[in-house]
Amino acid sequence: MGKVLTQDAQRFMVDCLKAVGAGKKPALQQAELLIEADKMGHHSHGMNRLELYVNDIKTGKCQPNNECKILKESEATAWVDACNVLGATSSHFCMDLAIKKAGKAGVGWVSSKGGNHNGIMGFWARKAAKEGMIGMAFTNTSPLCPPTRGKQPVLGTNPLSVVAPGAQDELFYLDMATTAVAFGKIEIQRRKGKPLHPGWAQGTDGKITVDPEEASKARILLPLGGGEMTSGYKGFGLAAVVELFCGVLAGSKYGHHVRTWSLAEGGEPANLGQCFVAVNTSCFAPGFQDRVAAIMQHWRSIEPTEPCLRVKCPGDRERRNKEEAESKGTVTYLDSQIKSSAALAKKLNVTPMQVTAE
Template identity: 55%
Template sequence: MLQQPGPGDLGRFRCAMPQSDCTVITRQGHNGLGYRVLRVSDHSTSSFFFAEFYVKDLETGATNPKGKPRILKETAATAWVDGGDGLGATVGNFCMDLAIKKAKESGIGWVAAKGSNHFGMAGWWAQRAEKSGYIGMAFTNSSPLLVPTRSKDGALGTNPIAMAAPASGGDSILVDMSSSAVAMGKVEVKIHEGKPLPPGWAMGPDGKMTHDPQVAFDSGRLYPLGGVEETSGYKGYCLSAMNEVFCSSLSGKSPATLGRDKTWRASKPRPGVRCHRPWLLRAWLRRTPG
């Protein structure tokens, strides 16, 4: 289990990151990007909890430190990208830059990528579009931690959905949410706080709701957004399924069920699935009025 970083630990993470992720990114021409994405999302669950995760994936070869994104096919407004199993932040940056470029030229830009990894907070990428004057959306699939309604095993990911749009007077709107009731990082927080889980967050290995955060973490089973069926959990299940179509189906990459297994923090790549945790980006940008 990853230890919760304390005030001093964050300093050590900052020292460690440039020697691992950021050194790799520098070789690819994206100096410090992985660290910045983590730093910005430190208030959320896509934070320094993943620093050790990133480093281990680099050490085991699950993430290719020399992987470079390349365009497989494109039109004036769309593109299909292979991330080369590189760092998610590198692939995400490449894809969003490409989508913005296409939107500037065609009014809209769609980019789907395969062969990527964890790319931090989805809202970071949507905001990049917003800061360029566009409506931006970012999607990604993830490990099969979400248990569909009326099921006992995970089949889909927490699959976040993010949207950002500029407004008048320098204002803006940002929506960034998982399609599961919570992200697994919030379960980790409860472990370190020594507090029970609220109803509708997670299941134990028996497929029944649990309030024990350690049991939930070890089980790797999260309820969809909305919780149980009686509280409309099937809506979160459908949002996650929609996200899966946007990501794995359109990019030609493996679905969530072939990603990390239930031992999601320690699992090794399965045969035919090179990445520990294949993350896929799809971005939609459209010009705003004026």
């Protein structure tokens, strides 16, 4: 493990993105998104993805200095063309628009096509929560999840986030893939040589597997709920709803048409579909934030099954990680990440990060 000053990690990401042609603002916005994931402990969506973004710019699939366009709008909606900009650029554009519309009409619903990978959904949903609204964000992703009873993946991990502000500094923060787990958890078990939990992954024969080697090869994730007997079709249904709001509504790539993201040369722009919603809570019953705080505090007061494991609310873990990272002013990375970042620095002729041993 290696420790890096948060500022230096962010500087490094900005420099890399600028080195391949991104302007200062899009580079900074993308770096802020990635560093936030790292601070929250969601390293899979942090610096870990930097090289993929860099590569998408280098190969022309991503056009970081384009401007997003509103293609159609009404009081409460907008259909946006992200024009292949970086995920952070278009997501700021869309969520700002949703918040503005919600401020006037009560709801803002923006679906965009032509998008690139836009990091943790919670980052976008939380933007609305900072304005006192309920925020929601959705994106489609590359196929990994089959329909219940089916062998081939047809939908992605299709994450969704719902964030709502509470009184007394509470924040309801749900940010989840609609698959049971993300692929990273399978990798961890594989490295440990330990079996998977039934309900995580499926083999190429279409049967649930607990063998991490088989699951790593097959790359087929079960939806939230797992197999049919434990209602996996509900998790699949939710992944499908995310796709309805994103690719199907926005007319981007959708479902099995979404490309696999890799460092390969060539290929078409990702053309992802994304969706951003803001709901103005002041249009409903007074006291919303008090009730959010009360219900979250009630959950935490519930007697735990294991005395040593307290009940947590959605977002408690992310918040603790973030607060810890901010109090230290550093982020921590795996050695493999440190190594690949150093190689990237060299390749792009960018000042590498200053790393101290953890």
